[in-house]
Amino acid sequence: MRLLSYGEDGCLTITIFDDDAIPPYAILSHTWGADTEEVTFADLAKGDGKHKPNYKKMFRYKKMPGYKNMPGYKKIRFCGEQAQLDGLQYFWVDTCCIDKSDKAELFLAIQSMFRWYQNATKCYVYLSDVSTKKGKASRFSTEIDWEPALRSSRWFTRGWTLQELLAPSIVEFFSQEWKKLGDKKSLKSLICKTTSIPPEALEGTPLSQFSVNERLRWREGRTTKNKEDGAYSLLGIFGVDLAKVYGEGEAGALGRLMREIDTSQRCLRDMRSTDPCDDKKRIEDTKGGLLADSYRWVLDNIAFQQWQQKPYSRLLWVKGDPGKGKTMLLCGLINELQSSMPQSAQLSYFFCQATDARINSATAVLRGLLHMLVTRQPSLASHIRKKYDQGGKAMFQDENAWVVLTEIFEAVLQDPNLRITYLIIDALDECVTNLPKLLEFVAKQSSASSRVKWIVSSRNWPDIEAQLERAGHKVKLSLELNAKSIAAAVDVFILRKVDQLVQEKQYKAEVRHAVLQHLRSNADDTFLWVALVCQDLKTTPEWNVVKRLALFPPGLDSLYKRMIDQISDSNGAEICRQVLASTAILYRPVTVSELVALVEQLKDLDNLELVREIVGFCGSFLTLREDTVYFVHQSAKDFLFAKAYDKAFPDGSEAIHQAIFSRSLLILSKTLHRDMYSLEAPGYSIENVKLPETDPLAVSRYPCVYWIDHLYKSKALISSVGGLQAGDVVNNFLRKKYLYWLEGLSLCKSVGKGVDSMEKLWSLVQMSDQDRLAQLVQDARRFIMYHKGAIEGYPLQTYASALLFSPTGSLTRPLRSGMPAAARACRRSRAIAVMSARLISSLSLRCRTLTKL
Numbered sequence: 014m015r016l017l018s019y020g021e022d023g024c025l026t027i028t029i030f031d032d033d034a035i036p037p038y039a040i041l042s043h044t045w046g047a048d049t050e051e052v053t054f055a056d057l058a059k060g061d062g063k064h065k066p067n068y069k070k071m072f073r074y075k076k077m078p079g080y081k082n083m084p085g086y087k088k089i090r091f092c093g094e095q096a097q098l099d100g101l102q103y104f105w106v107d108t109c110c111i112d113k114s115d116k117a118e119l120f121l122a123i124q125s126m127f128r129w130y131q132n133a134t135k136c137y138v139y140l141s142d143v144s145t146k147k148g149k150a151s152r153f154s155t156e157i158d159w160e161p162a163l164r165s166s167r168w169f170t171r172g173w174t175l176q177e178l179l180a181p182s183i184v185e186f187f188s189q190e191w192k193k194l195g196d197k198k199s200l201k202s203l204i205c206k207t208t209s210i211p212p213e214a215l216e217g218t219p220l221s222q223f224s225v226n227e228r229l230r231w232r233e234g235r236t237t238k239n240k241e242d243g244a245y246s247l248l249g250i251f252g253v254d255l256a257k258v259y260g261e262g263e264a265g266a267l268g269r270l271m272r273e274i275d276t277s278q279r280c281l282r283d284m285r286s287t288d289p290c291d292d293k294k295r296i297e298d299t300k301g302g303l304l305a306d307s308y309r310w311v312l313d314n315i316a317f318q319q320w321q322q323k324p325y326s327r328l329l330w331v332k333g334d335p336g337k338g339k340t341m342l343l344c345g346l347i348n349e350l351q352s353s354m355p356q357s358a359q360l361s362y363f364f365c366q367a368t369d370a371r372i373n374s375a376t377a378v379l380r381g382l383l384h385m386l387v388t389r390q391p392s393l394a395s396h397i398r399k400k401y402d403q404g405g406k407a408m409f410q411d412e413n414a415w416v417v418l419t420e421i422f423e424a425v426l427q428d429p430n431l432r433i434t435y436l437i438i439d440a441l442d443e444c445v446t447n448l449p450k451l452l453e454f455v456a457k458q459s460s461a462s463s464r465v466k467w468i469v470s471s472r473n474w475p476d477i478e479a480q481l482e483r484a485g486h487k488v489k490l491s492l493e494l495n496a497k498s499i500a501a502a503v504d505v506f507i508l509r510k511v512d513q514l515v516q517e518k519q520y521k522a523e524v525r526h527a528v529l530q531h532l533r534s535n536a537d538d539t540f541l542w543v544a545l546v547c548q549d550l551k552t553t554p555e556w557n558v559v560k561r562l563a564l565f566p567p568g569l570d571s572l573y574k575r576m577i578d579q580i581s582d583s584n585g586a587e588i589c590r591q592v593l594a595s596t597a598i599l600y601r602p603v604t605v606s607e608l609v610a611l612v613e614q615l616k617d618l619d620n621l622e623l624v625r626e627i628v629g630f631c632g633s634f635l636t637l638r639e640d641t642v643y644f645v646h647q648s649a650k651d652f653l654f655a656k657a658y659d660k661a662f663p664d665g666s667e668a669i670h671q672a673i674f675s676r677s678l679l680i681l682s683k684t685l686h687r688d689m690y691s692l693e694a695p696g697y698s699i700e701n702v703k704l705p706e707t708d709p710l711a712v713s714r715y716p717c718v719y720w721i722d723h724l725y726k727s728k729a730l731i732s733s734v735g736g737l738q739a740g741d742v743v744n745n746f747l748r749k750k751y752l753y754w755l756e757g758l759s760l761c762k763s764v765g766k767g768v769d770s771m772e773k774l775w776s777l778v779q780m781s782d783q784d785r786l787a788q789l790v791q792d793a794r795r796f797i798m799y800h801k802g803a804i805e806g807y808p809l810q811t812y813a814s815a816l817l818f819s820p821t822g823s824l825t826r827p828l829r830s831g832m833p834a835a836a837r838a839c840r841r842s843r844a845i846a847v848m849s850a851r852l853i854s855s856l857s858l859r860c861r862t863l864t865k866l
């Protein structure tokens with residue numbers, strides 16, 4: 014990048030900087046005058062022919078006094094002097110910092126322009142048609158009201174100035190007399206009215222959060238000298254890149270731009286497995302809301318400060334026992350970093366949760382982090398597109414996904430234009446799939462770039478410790494070693510919780526005192542213990558509170574044991590146990606209606622309120638948020654498996670898996686049928702599918718995606734007792750419902766998961782010794798693998814191209830989705846008639862055209 018500066022002798026100098034060594038600079042935004050008026054790069058370089066631009070090293074151009082008489086020089090001087098006033102040595106002006114005679118350089122500059130404006134410390138808008146000192150002044154002042162002139166300034170009508178307004182964080186407006194009129198913050202309402210750009214876009218909300226149509230509307234009424242620039246000036250705003258083909262015309266350039274935006278949005282959609290912002294909100298909400306006074310201690314912590322301030326400290330590892338507040342601490346740190354970091358920095362985070370299959374694997378972590386990074390800095394998408402344009406959506410999901418994602422991630426971290434970046438991963442210990450790979454990646458990459466800082470959290474697991482030990486530049490923050498700070502934070506938490514109880518339950522002073530005392534003496538610096546006790550007290554009448562306190566022993570495990578004993582001794586013990594055990598083995602949290610459908614014992618309860626009540630009885634383990642059932646905490650689930658297995662699963666967890674598998678197939682057999690969303694046309698794209706008001710798949714989504722996982726875990730197929738029977742059930746289902754199931758998977762956007770599930774089923778039947786079933790499964794597995802793309806994009810292609818292009822000997826082909834033969838024949842002849850009519854009309858049109866020619 015070339016930058017201008019004034020030497021001590023007052024001469025203008027131009028210097029070239031490598032991308033990774035660009036000093037702070039100011040940037041000018043203006044409208045171009047006639048070509049003869051502007052100072053060009055050639056004007057500056059004139060007479061200095063022996064120096065050719067060289068991007069490798071810095072060098073200086075000698076001053077040339079000739080350009081000083083040019084009108085365009087005034088704005089260069091303005092920019093330089095204003096930069097000096099703001100303590101900035103360097104500044105950039107497009108008229109003379111780009112050598113436009115060099116086409117390659119010009120194209121590169123167009124590509125880099127948004128970033129150059131974005132990275133500028135300040136952007137000065139020079140308004141040559143706005144004056145503060147001419148025309149009619151008021152009786153008391155010589156100044157005139159410049160607002161009308163600003164509103165109708167030419168600056169608001171040009172194409173390129175749109176990105177110059179949006180990209181930099183600080184944009185200051187100046188009149189032709191170099192008088193400051195305000196900045197984009199103080200002039201926000203005037204700018205919004207003039208441009209119809211919403212205030213959030215001026216305040217730094219990432220542009221990707223505005224719809225494509227909305228961003229396109231911002232350019233209405235703006236023009237550019239070259240027609241194609243109308244499209245090229247939007248590249249940075251949409252975070253895409255295009256080859257510059259001057260001569261293709263505006264429509265051609267806009268058409269290419271729209272196609273590129275479309276592909277890049279599809280790529281981002283395909284990569285998205287979750288929205289970590291939503292996960293963060295949900296987690297905070299499920300855990301009862303974030304209390305700032307209970308995490309702020311970390312801001313004064315030496316290890317944290319060392320990580321924050323020292324360039325060589327790049328990885329902060331927050332470690333602690335269950336319930337010590339790590340997740341909430343990271344939520345708080347994210348908030349603090351977001352509000353204190355410069356606008357040019359960015360933050361990407363991910364919360365692992367073992368209970369949720371979407372967010373408990375190493376690939377999900379990388380996908381989540383990458384997605385957030387690219388949304389914040391769209392230019393990084395080029396690293397993903399290189400792979401995506403070849404491999405499509407499959408590259409995020411298939412067996413090679415980890416390899417591909419790590420390659421992309423490494424390229425992103427090495428990108429010289431990567432902004433200062435904070436990467437945060439919570440609960441590494443809850444990454445169920447491929448944790449060792451993730452740890453190795455973090456350990457290696459955390460020292461790869463000085464622009465990237467990491468925070469990770471986990472329990473005190475020796476395996477994690479051993480892997481992270483390999484990372485250089487790391488700092489450890491052990492919650493146990495900061496017992497004093499944690500104790501104080503837990504005390505604040507206790508006070509807040511007790512005050513809430515006092516308010517809600519109107520405790521007398523002595524009850525309040527007793528609760529406070531008990532919590533303080535038994536909490537053992539564990540937030541979770543306090544939260545669980547207070548949750549129980551919420552449903553305890555005041556007269557019984559003091560007595561009940563004795564039932565909460567110190568220590569998380571003792572508390573959980575007490576809770577499970579209590580459930581076992583209650584009237585509804587069996588139904589509660591079923592609900593608890595089923596929720597513990599489900600692959601994701603389910604809604605109350607889904608739970609009713611999946612748990613046999615609940616099926617006769619037609620009143621959902623009763624089911625919510627039952628969940629409430631398991632209240633110390635389960636919690637309801639937005640009608641979805643969650644475990645109160647991972648440690649509660651861990652306790653059931655590790656320390657109360659016999660009580661929760663007296664017949665083994667396989668029995669619960671089998672029960673859910675059976676219910677799943679029952680639900681699917683009842684609800685799956687052809688064209689469940691009435692799409693009708695085989696060409697109906699999944700992207701246009703809207704959820705019907707009453708979703709026929711509402712309770713079938715979970716079974717659709719996970720029935721094979723439950724079958725697998727139940728071991729029913731390979732059991733010597735019920736193996737054959739289970740085989741028959743599967744055989745029946747596949748013969749009658751296989752194609753409907755594929756359509757269902759497509760509507761649930763889970764065809765990729767379906768492919769993995771069929772692999773699992775295939776490996777299972779191979780162990781089962783059931784040949785007929787094995788042949789059917791192998792064929793069905795091939796079918797989904799070969800037609801994955803078509804079915805994924807167009808649910809009804811399951812019955813069209815997928816069947817049409819499968820071999821005649823295929824076992825899946827005759828399944829024909831259970832449609833009676835007569836109806837099939839009738840449908841086929843109708844389809845043939847329609848196709849023939851279309852063919853004839855297209856042929857006759859071509860004949861007419863040929864005759865005319």
Ligand SMILES: Nc1ncnc2c1ncn2[C@@H]1O[C@H](COP(=O)(O)OP(=O)(O)OP(=O)(O)O)[C@@H](O)[C@H]1O
Nearest residue numbers: 300303304307335336337338339340341540541544
């Ligand atoms: N800053 C805080 N504000 C509000 N609540 C908090 C805070 N810190 C901890 N808690 C309470 O403590 C509970 C446990 O905290 P958290 O889930 O963060 O622990 P953890 O160390 O991540 O546990 P684990 O390792 O078992 O996942 C939360 O559910 C919440 O109720």
